[in-house]
Each structure stands twice: as structure tokens, then as C-alpha cells.
Amino acid sequence: MSFPVIPITSAPARASVSTTCPYCGVGCGVRATPREDSQPDIAGDETHPSNFGRLCVKGSALGETVGLEGRLLEPKLRDARDGALHATSWDDALGTVANTFKRIIDQHGPDAVALYVSGQLLTEDYYVANKLMKGYIGSANIDTNSRLCMSSSVAGHKRAFGEDIVPVNYEDLELADLVVLVGSNTAWCHPILFQRVVKMKEKRPELKIVVIDPRYTATCEMADLHLPLKAGTDVNLFNGLLAFLSEHDTTDAAFVDAHTSGFDAALAATDGFDLSQTAKACKIDAHDLLEFYRLFARTERVVTVYSQGVNQSTAGTDKVNSIINCHLVTGRIGKPGMGPFSFTGQPNAMGGREVGGLANMLAAHLELDHPAHRELVQTFWDSPAIAERPGLKAVDLFNAMEEGRVKAVWIMGTNPVVSLPDGEQAKRALAKCELVVSSDITEDTDTNAFAHVLLPALGWGEKDGTVTNSERRVSRQRAFLPAPGKARADWRIICDVARRMGHAGFDFESVHEIFDEHARLSAHRNDDEGLPRAFNLGGLTGMDRERYDSLAPIQWPVFKHGDAGTPRLFEDKRYRHADGRARFIATPPRAPANAVDDDYPLVLNTGRVRDQWHTMTRTGKSAKLAGHIGEAFIDMHPQDALACGVREGELARVSSRWGSMVARVQHGGGMSRGSVFVPIHWNDQVASDARIGAVVNPAVDPVSGEPEFKHTPVAVEKFHVSWHGFALTRTAPLLDDITYWTRIQGTQLVRHEIAGRRHFEGTDDHREWARTALRVGDPHADWLEYEDRSAGVYRAVHVVDDRIESCVFLSDRPDLPARAWLSGLFGKDKLDDEDRIGLLLGQPIGKGVDTGPTVCSCFGVGRNTICAAIREKGLKTAAEVTSCLKAGGNCGSCVPELKKLIVETEMARLSTV
Structure with a gap:
């Protein structure tokens, strides 16, 4: 073979x-x-x-x-007497987990325990976790944080195709003549794929890009058409498109008749389509909407990409199916350059779906509610039990913890106190749990504060296994770093606990053995019902360690040994429902679960920023990534800000019925009236009160269980402080009791943005406060200081051996000196006289240059540098900026921002003419 x-x-x-x-x-x-x-x-x-x-x-x-700062390097148990976590042996930690799980199961049944896992796990980790919970404990109470990002896509695929199948691949983005991006800031969230589309558009200008998104994002800079629909009206828009295609006879009637069912019901749900009424419901200009409908109708090769803006909704599954309906009615599926395409958010969200990581699934794309499927899996595993009903989905799981129905939870590789909606409820739930176990690489997280047992796991670069990406491509993650401290692979930890609980079937000696079992299960009795499942790794069974180690990226299904994989599915027009037909799904429009009112008049939308990831436990370590956006922010329309009594640059509080957070107001130019945007990444480890999950409403899609992260009614109000400031330090400053703070990693320094309500936290002696904060106890220290009490300004700098050690800048107003220039001084071995004078003045002098906030993180190019080059050299295109400064020449994520700066600089020039 x-x-x-x-x-x-x-x-x-x-x-x-x-x-x-x-x-x-x-x-x-x-x-x-x-x-x-x-x-x-x-x-x-x-x-x-x-x-x-x-x-x-x-x-x-x-x-x-990949450094070891903040790493969890040994098992820890919480002492009931002092409430603290103390180092322990692996034997004690694993024994505590196994014995407590076993006792709770014996006393309260298998549904009293649960696993909450993550798309950060490798497929092999996911597989043994699912096997333990569903096949040996006998409960389906295993869910994943992928529930929060792509479970609506899973549900939509299963309703339409009979199986969770993404039919297209990345090449189809380049073969398409129209790429529709729905609820996806692809330029920031999937930049490599976006750059493939951009490069193709440069090669073929006739390629059209349409962006459907309530916000004007970086992705829109490259679009031929942007439709800023009202949040929550995606179904209205695509139902309108379905009706338009039918009305104008641009359907593939032969395909619909021969290979689908349910079209009449789906069309009836469009409720007498009227273009003007659809445009009004979506708050889109009717001419723009008609342009999109005509473009879709006349373009054969269309790929519709959708991501969290579609999935994260109480109508997320219907949104997915309304998109798929439009591809089915035109027969634009299973052919090069066309089809619906779900972009997943995590590196192994797809791998988790393959092994049944969701609470309502079995491994190998088998169905939990199907008796024959349950029998197949239990027989293959030779397990003593099999879950007979769906388990608790993420939000329901944490509700069950708070209610006492789930008494023990094992959390793996995720931070639910930050990432779940209604984050305060997640805290209450974990506090009620008899046993909270956390397998993690980071010791201090918002979630680990509630853990009774901490288990040190391997991180990226240390662990070994496979992941599956958005186009069904299985790739190897290989270790290149040694295991730090006492950390172990997740799969080994799970197997160790399973064996201590008395379960056979977990005697794996190597990760490749787990992959082989996973692959064999995917092929086992695959065509029992005459309709093979698409998920099939039969061609990858039987690999020894050497072959597994050298496995090249390959797309499933892989039916036979030697097969090169399957780039595209449904070319045979055979779907995985019993009759072989795809299903149209009727999707009558539904309003979001929670409506705005006088108390909460604005709609909160949440999402990612370009250079950060999830809850920042990894990206927060990188100075390069912190340079672009250092603080959480509240992006809102200037008129909404005026009505709320807040100004750009000031701190404000966002509140909902579930909680609140504090961040700085900005006017990014992409927000429509009535909506605000806050990023998801900041948490209690890096900021005083910036956890937006505490604000998000816990409503979920009734089919998928995915929470509504895109539509929470909120109010915004000014957060009153009496002073503002920042500190740059080589070691952690003492900032106890500061009203507002955000920690930002820099190069050779840590930056804190700070603000307070009491005047310098209870003292008028600014020097005393600053010396304490900067840990300067020596009265003879090299200390530079400037104070203007009438202007409310104070600056202090601590110098050691002519090298800046720390500094703090305080003001009654939020406009403070540039951080980029000051941060650059920390890289100098010796301060010169001009540097010292500039520090006291609060601005560079002489040869000092303020490069401004980072725009291109890849090459560290600042805004001021870019704008100066545009002005002085007359640069007209992003390519010219790249040629001059390298900015935009690597990943291309900053290219939309470069284009924006070119326009802004030219407008500024014209205004002075």
C-alpha cells in the first residue's frame, strides 16, 4: 500500500x-x-x-x-483548607479526577459529569475524549467551544445534505467569477484566503466581490459592492434572492427536479417577495440589492462564503440554509468555482466534527439518535455503554452546572468564562461545581481561577497529531519543541484517567494508533444502508509510525490506499439523505430573540480584531501582535456617541441585562446608526473590566444551540474618571486599586494604559505614587520628573545606568504622548541628552521620530511613517507603499488600511490647498 x-x-x-x-x-x-x-x-x-x-x-x-512565561508546568490541586492551588504529582492529580468522576457517576448517574473541549485540541485528543464520554461513561455530555462558532453550519449542512459536508475547496475561490462574503471580515479573520481572492482579482478584474455585513470592515475595501444589511436580516435577504431567481427563471429546473426536494415549501417561505420590502427590512438601498440579485443571477460560477456573522445567531441555521437554498435552486454546487463555503474559526473545528465532538453527534459523522449508528459505534469500540440521547450543548451545560445537575466538568484547552455568553453565569456555574478540572497550557486564566485540578497540557510546537481545515484537508501538527516541565499530551492524559476509571480500550502507546482507529471507524460498515457517508478515511488506515509522521496534507474522503484525496464533493449529484436528494429548507424570517428598547437602544455586535486570537493566552505574549490594537474598544457611530454623551478616546461602559464592561470609544467609520462593535479577546488577565462575554445575551439557535453573539441590546454611557495615563516598565508595576487598566506586551517592556477616579488614587503626592507604582525605592535613583499642576500633567522616568527602566505619564485629559516613540527608547542601550529632554517634554526632539501606531505588524511599520511616505513621495497605490516601505508585503492583512490611509492623506492635502 x-x-x-x-x-x-x-x-x-x-x-x-x-x-x-x-x-x-x-x-x-x-x-x-x-x-x-x-x-x-x-x-x-x-x-x-x-x-x-x-x-x-x-x-x-x-x-x-512559545516561551514558558505563564505556562502551567506541573499538576496542581486546590487545597480545601487554604483555597490555594498547590503542586502535586501526576498520580495524585489523575487519581483525584478519576476517583471523583467515578464516585459522582456511581451516585448520580453518567449525566452528572461532562467534558467541555476545544477546537484547539488535535483530532486524536478529540477522538479519545469522545470515546471515553459517549462509549464508556455512557453520556453525550461532551460539547466543544466550536459550538460557539460553527455549529449552525453543521446543522445547516446536515439538514440540506444529510451529512456535515463542506463541498468546495480553496481553489474554488480562485475559479469563481463572483465571491460573496457574508458575515465574514475575511481580510482580518482569514487573511491568507482573502489574499488568494485579491490576487485573483488583480489577475482577472472581471471577478466580482460582494460583501454582506452590517459593518464596513477591512474586507469591504476590496469589494465591488457592500450591502450593509441590518443585523439579523440575512434570511430576508437570501429568501429574497431565492424568490428573485425563481421569478426571473434563472433556476436549474432539471437539477431541482432530479436531485432535490422541498423547493415549493422553501419558496412559499419567501412570503410573496417584493424587492422594495426586502430592501426596507434589510435597510439596504433597493438599487444595490437589485444589483446584487442580478449579479448572482447572471453569474454561473459563484462561491458564497459565510462565517460567524451568519452562524452566531438565534436564526443561524436558517441563515445557512437560506444561502444553500440559493445554490441548490441554481444547481451551483459540486462544480468548479461554485458552492456554499463555511469558513471555520478554529484550527481543528472540522476535526472535532469528524470525531463527534459536539453533544448531538457520534464519531465518524454517525447520528446519535439513530439506533443502528449507535450499535455500529458501540460494537466497533467494544464499549460497555453508548450514549442514547444528545447531551447538553454549551450554554445548557453551564446552566445545568449552576442548577446542580452536572456536578463535575473537565475543561480542555478553552476559557469559557471569557468566551461564553453571559459570562457571569459561567462563573456562577463553575463555582457551584463539585469538581472543575482544567487541562491547559496557561496557568492563570479567568476559567482556571475556578479549577480544583489543573493538568499541564502540551502546547503548539510540543504536541503531535492531525487537524482538519475548512476545506476538509487533514494535515499534521508535528512537535519541534521538547515537552516543558511535566506537561503531557491531552490524549495521554485522557487515556490515563480512563484507565484509572477501570475502562479498557485506551491502551494507546502512540498518537498514530489513535489516528488509525479513527480512520478505521470512518470506513467501518460505511455503506451499511447503501448510501456511504462522505467522511471516510479508509485509505489512511494501517499506517505505521513512520508513514503517519510523513503524511502529507490530504482532503477527505480518502477511500482507498493510494488515493490522492477528494478536492470537491457532490460532483455525482448524490447527497447523503436516504433518497440521495438534497433538501431545500423553508426558512421564514425571524427577528432576533432580544429586541432593543428604551433602556437598551443599541445592538451589540462582537468579533475578532486582526492581530489577536480568542482570549489572548497565546497572542497576548507577542509584542508584534500588540502593536496594532492594544486596548479593547467600543466602535460606534459619532451620532450615537453624541446621544450617549461619550466622545472618541474617552472611556465608556457598555451594559446589557446580563452584565457590563468598560473600553475606549472609537469612530472607526464602519458602524451604522444604532449598532456598536466590541472585540472578544480581552479578559480579566489583561484588563480591569473588558470581558465582553459578560455582556452578551445567552439566547441560542433552537436547532444548533449556537449563541447569539451578533445581536445583544445594550446601552452605552460615559465611564467617569478624573485622570488618564500610561506606564512603560521592564518589570510589572504596582497598580493595585487602579480603576481602569489594560496590560499590553511590548518589546523589552510591558505597557499599561491606566485611569483613575480618585486623584492619583488618594494621594496628591505624585512623586510618591509614581515611585511606588514603578517600584523605585532608592531615594538616590536617577529620576527625571516634570509636573504642571495647573495643566494636570505629571511625568516621571526612572533611568538605570543611562538606560530607561520605566516611565509613567499622567494627565487630567486622555490625550497623552505617543507610546510608539517612548517604547522605542527601551531598545536603546543609552539615553542621550535629547532623549532625556524629550522624555520631560513628552515628545521626540532632534533625530527622534514618532512612527505612530503600528499598521503593518509583519514589518513593524507605523501610521506616521506610512502617511509621511505617501505625502513626500506621492504614493498612489498600496503596491507603491509596499515597494517603498515593505508594509503589506507579507500577509497583506494591512493592505485595506494602507488604501484607507492613501485616501485620508490625499483628502488632508486637498483640504490645505
Whole structure:
């Protein structure tokens, strides 16, 4: 037998290792080269078909994130007497988990325990966790944080196709003549795929890009048409498109008749389509809506990409099916350059779906509510039990914890106190739990504060296994770093607990053995009912360790040994429902679960920023990634800000019926009236009160169970402080009792943005306060100081051996000196006289240059540098900026911002003429 292989070297200490990026669902190939006593070199893998050597800024900065600062390096148990976590042995920690789980199951039944896992797990980890819970404990109470990002897509696929199948691949984005991006800021969230589309548009200008999004995002800069629909009206828009296609006879009637069912009911749900009424419901200009409908109708090769803006909704599953309906009615599926395409948010969200990581699924795309499927899996596993009904989905699971029905939970690789909606409820739930176990790489997280047992897991670069990306491509994650401290692989930890609970079937000695069992299950009795499941890894069974180690990226299904994989599905027009037909799904429009009112008049939308990831436990370590956006923010329309009594640059509080948070107001230019946007990443470890999950409403989609992160009624009000400031330090400052703070990682320093309500926290002696905050106890220290009490300004700098050690700048107003210039001084071995004078003045003098906030994180190019080059050299295009400054020349994520700066600089020039 033969398997696809790629050459790798693993023995030499400094050999380059091919692995896969741990961030978004694109699944980019990475080449990592370890270095002695320094961070590894990171480069894109030119041979990987997902990225062909390109990496976004997060991927490029991976080397900055693998240090051991903050790592959990040994098992810990919480002492009931002092409430503190103390180091313990693996034997004691695993015994505590196994014995407590077993006791609770014996006393209260298998549904009294649960696992909450993550798309950060590798497929092999996911597999044994699912096997333990569903096949040996006998409960389906295992859910994943992927519930929060793509479960609506899973449900929509299963309703339409009979199986959770993404039919298209990345090449289809380049073959399409129309790419529709719905609820996806692709330029920031999936930048490598976006750049593939942009490059194709440069090559073929006739390629059209349409963005459907309530916000004007960086993605819109490249679009031919932006439809800023009202949040929650996606179904109205695509129902209108379905009716328009039918009305104008641009359907594929032969395909619909021969290969689908349910069309009449789906069309009836469009409720007498009227273009003007649809435009009014969506708050879109009717001419723009008609332009999109006509463009879709006349373009054969259409790919519709959708992401969290579609999925994260109480109508998320209907949104997915309303999109799929439009592809089915035109027959634009299963052919090159066309089809619906779900972009997943996590590196292994797809792998988790393959092994049944969701509470309502079985492994290998088998159905939990299907008796024959349950029998198949239980027989294959030779397990003593099998879950007979769906388990608790994420939000319901945490409700059950608070109610006392779930008494023990094992959390793996995720931070639900930050990521779940109604985050305060998550805290209450964990506080009520008799046993909270957390397998993690980071010791201090918002969630781990509630853990009774901490288990140190391997992180990226240390662990070994497979992941599956958004186009069904299985790739290897390979270890290139040694296991730190006492950390272990997740799959090994799970197997150790399973064996201590008395369960057979977990005697795996190597990760490749787990993959083989996973692959064999996917092929086992696959055609029992005459309609094979698409998910099939039969061609990858029987691999020994060497073959597994050298496995090249490959797309499932892989039916036979030697197969090269399957790039595109449904080319045979056979779907996985019993009759072989795809299903149209009727999707009558429904309003979001919670409506705005006089108390909460604005709609909160949440999402990602370009250079951060999830709850920042990895990306927060990188100075490069912190340079673009350092603080949480509240983006809102200027007129809404005026009505709420807040100004740009000021702090404000966002409140809902569930909680509140504080961040700085900005006018990014992309918000429509009545809506605000807040990013998801900040948490209690890096900010005083910036956890937006505490604000988000807990309403969920009735089919998928996915929460509504895109539509929470909120109010915004001014957050009153009497002073503002920031501190730059080489060591952590003492900022106890500060009203507002955000921690930002810099190069050779840590930056804190701060503000207070009491005047300098209860003292008028600014020097005393500053010395205490900066940990300067020596009265003879080299101390530079400036104070203007009438202007409410204070500055202090601590210098050690002519090198800046720390500084603090305080003011009654939020406008403070530039941080980028000051941060640059920390890289100098010796301050000169001009530097010292500039520190007291609060601005660079002489040869000092303020480069401004970072725009291009890949090359560290600041806003001021870019604008100066545009003015002085007359740069007219982003390509010219790249040629001059390199900005935008790596991942391309900042190219939309470069284009915006070109326009703004030209407008500023014209205004002075």
C-alpha cells in the first residue's frame, strides 16, 4: 500500500519541521526551525496547498508565543483548607479526577459529569475524549467551544445534505467569477484566503466581490459592492434572492427536479417577495440589492462564503440554509468555482466534527439518535455503554452546572468564562461545581481561577497529531519543541484517567494508533444502508509510525490506499439523505430573540480584531501582535456617541441585562446608526473590566444551540474618571486599586494604559505614587520628573545606568504622548541628552521620530511613517507603499488600511490647498 508523503527531517536538533498553524480554520502549513536559547524561526510552508508559503501576521509571530512565561508546568490541586492551588504529582492529580468522576457517576448517574473541549485540541485528543464520554461513561455530555462558532453550519449542512459536508475547496475561490462574503471580515479573520481572492482579482478584474455585513470592515475595501444589511436580516435577504431567481427563471429546473426536494415549501417561505420590502427590512438601498440579485443571477460560477456573522445567531441555521437554498435552486454546487463555503474559526473545528465532538453527534459523522449508528459505534469500540440521547450543548451545560445537575466538568484547552455568553453565569456555574478540572497550557486564566485540578497540557510546537481545515484537508501538527516541565499530551492524559476509571480500550502507546482507529471507524460498515457517508478515511488506515509522521496534507474522503484525496464533493449529484436528494429548507424570517428598547437602544455586535486570537493566552505574549490594537474598544457611530454623551478616546461602559464592561470609544467609520462593535479577546488577565462575554445575551439557535453573539441590546454611557495615563516598565508595576487598566506586551517592556477616579488614587503626592507604582525605592535613583499642576500633567522616568527602566505619564485629559516613540527608547542601550529632554517634554526632539501606531505588524511599520511616505513621495497605490516601505508585503492583512490611509492623506492635502 502507499500513502501520500512529504519529506521531513526530525532527528537533527536544528532541522526544519513541517507543521500546521494553530490559529484559524485556513490550516496554513508552517516550517519551524528550533534555535538553541532563542525562539524558533517560523516561515510558511511553500509545499502546503492551503497557503503555499504565505502566513498572516499571527502565524508569522508564532515564534514569539512559545516561551514558558505563564505556562502551567506541573499538576496542581486546590487545597480545601487554604483555597490555594498547590503542586502535586501526576498520580495524585489523575487519581483525584478519576476517583471523583467515578464516585459522582456511581451516585448520580453518567449525566452528572461532562467534558467541555476545544477546537484547539488535535483530532486524536478529540477522538479519545469522545470515546471515553459517549462509549464508556455512557453520556453525550461532551460539547466543544466550536459550538460557539460553527455549529449552525453543521446543522445547516446536515439538514440540506444529510451529512456535515463542506463541498468546495480553496481553489474554488480562485475559479469563481463572483465571491460573496457574508458575515465574514475575511481580510482580518482569514487573511491568507482573502489574499488568494485579491490576487485573483488583480489577475482577472472581471471577478466580482460582494460583501454582506452590517459593518464596513477591512474586507469591504476590496469589494465591488457592500450591502450593509441590518443585523439579523440575512434570511430576508437570501429568501429574497431565492424568490428573485425563481421569478426571473434563472433556476436549474432539471437539477431541482432530479436531485432535490422541498423547493415549493422553501419558496412559499419567501412570503410573496417584493424587492422594495426586502430592501426596507434589510435597510439596504433597493438599487444595490437589485444589483446584487442580478449579479448572482447572471453569474454561473459563484462561491458564497459565510462565517460567524451568519452562524452566531438565534436564526443561524436558517441563515445557512437560506444561502444553500440559493445554490441548490441554481444547481451551483459540486462544480468548479461554485458552492456554499463555511469558513471555520478554529484550527481543528472540522476535526472535532469528524470525531463527534459536539453533544448531538457520534464519531465518524454517525447520528446519535439513530439506533443502528449507535450499535455500529458501540460494537466497533467494544464499549460497555453508548450514549442514547444528545447531551447538553454549551450554554445548557453551564446552566445545568449552576442548577446542580452536572456536578463535575473537565475543561480542555478553552476559557469559557471569557468566551461564553453571559459570562457571569459561567462563573456562577463553575463555582457551584463539585469538581472543575482544567487541562491547559496557561496557568492563570479567568476559567482556571475556578479549577480544583489543573493538568499541564502540551502546547503548539510540543504536541503531535492531525487537524482538519475548512476545506476538509487533514494535515499534521508535528512537535519541534521538547515537552516543558511535566506537561503531557491531552490524549495521554485522557487515556490515563480512563484507565484509572477501570475502562479498557485506551491502551494507546502512540498518537498514530489513535489516528488509525479513527480512520478505521470512518470506513467501518460505511455503506451499511447503501448510501456511504462522505467522511471516510479508509485509505489512511494501517499506517505505521513512520508513514503517519510523513503524511502529507490530504482532503477527505480518502477511500482507498493510494488515493490522492477528494478536492470537491457532490460532483455525482448524490447527497447523503436516504433518497440521495438534497433538501431545500423553508426558512421564514425571524427577528432576533432580544429586541432593543428604551433602556437598551443599541445592538451589540462582537468579533475578532486582526492581530489577536480568542482570549489572548497565546497572542497576548507577542509584542508584534500588540502593536496594532492594544486596548479593547467600543466602535460606534459619532451620532450615537453624541446621544450617549461619550466622545472618541474617552472611556465608556457598555451594559446589557446580563452584565457590563468598560473600553475606549472609537469612530472607526464602519458602524451604522444604532449598532456598536466590541472585540472578544480581552479578559480579566489583561484588563480591569473588558470581558465582553459578560455582556452578551445567552439566547441560542433552537436547532444548533449556537449563541447569539451578533445581536445583544445594550446601552452605552460615559465611564467617569478624573485622570488618564500610561506606564512603560521592564518589570510589572504596582497598580493595585487602579480603576481602569489594560496590560499590553511590548518589546523589552510591558505597557499599561491606566485611569483613575480618585486623584492619583488618594494621594496628591505624585512623586510618591509614581515611585511606588514603578517600584523605585532608592531615594538616590536617577529620576527625571516634570509636573504642571495647573495643566494636570505629571511625568516621571526612572533611568538605570543611562538606560530607561520605566516611565509613567499622567494627565487630567486622555490625550497623552505617543507610546510608539517612548517604547522605542527601551531598545536603546543609552539615553542621550535629547532623549532625556524629550522624555520631560513628552515628545521626540532632534533625530527622534514618532512612527505612530503600528499598521503593518509583519514589518513593524507605523501610521506616521506610512502617511509621511505617501505625502513626500506621492504614493498612489498600496503596491507603491509596499515597494517603498515593505508594509503589506507579507500577509497583506494591512493592505485595506494602507488604501484607507492613501485616501485620508490625499483628502488632508486637498483640504490645505
